[in-house]
Amino acid sequence: MFPRPIQQAPRASRIAYQVALPVALLLWLLPLLGVAMTSVRPASDLAQGNYFGMPSYLAFENYADVFRNSPIAHYILNSFKVTIPTVIGCLVLSCMTGFALAIYKFRSNLLVFFLFVAGNFVPFQILMVPVRDLTLSLGLYNSTLGLALFHIAFQTGFCTLFMRNFIKALPFELIEAARVEGVSEVRIFWFIVLPLMRPAIAALSVLIFTFIWNDYFWATVLTTSAETQPVTAGLNSLNGQWVAAWHLVSAGSIIAALPPVVMFFAMQKHFIAGLTLGAVK
Structure with a gap:
């Protein structure tokens, strides 16, 4: 087998x-x-x-x-402005939605869960035009805020799937014992469930940080100027109209790859624990 x-x-x-x-x-x-x-x-x-x-x-x-002849430092700052709020927003929303879908049994539980999961199966390329039109109508086009809000909305489905399955594997007897003692649902979530979710939170934060930091498609679709472009889209500006400075593009690519690598090694222990927890009895 x-x-x-x-x-x-x-x-x-x-x-x-x-x-x-x-x-x-x-x-x-x-x-x-x-x-x-x-x-x-x-x-x-x-x-x-x-x-x-x-x-x-x-x-x-x-x-x-690269730093002297291009605004790569500003591009990297823009990437942090997009990535960090996205990671925080996705974790906050997915922890709450995962807790609700894993703990509470209500009639439309599976339907709501399916709606979160279904978004992961939609090819993101077909959303390019409607998402761009939506950001234009809301005044969020070509802004780090608009790009971060889109990533939060798009990544929350995957994060909810991850968190819901993780919480589902936790011993339900802990929650029942807390309810018998009269502990409120908010305190159960904050003091009992959330501390047990730290490996999953660490693993998910590394994954989402890497996904958003390395995003190129939406960075070029939803941003157009050097003031708002993340580093993945900004590397294009290192090539001139007539001269291709591939040595600078390559150096900028190595620099841009460092934050996810540092993030992974800093969270490596918790990342592996979060992915393997529950894999064996």
């Missing part, structure tokens, strides 16, 4: 696994390695067509040039 551990496989399979694993890892990391190499490649190498060979020298000043 379950695949056997590789240690129990035949010798030929183990050898093939040991050979295929580093090859697959190299293929997976090859684009990232290419971007990292281009980020320290001097512009003269790119002008001469040296895209894949060894650089003539390591131009680490490209990272300083």
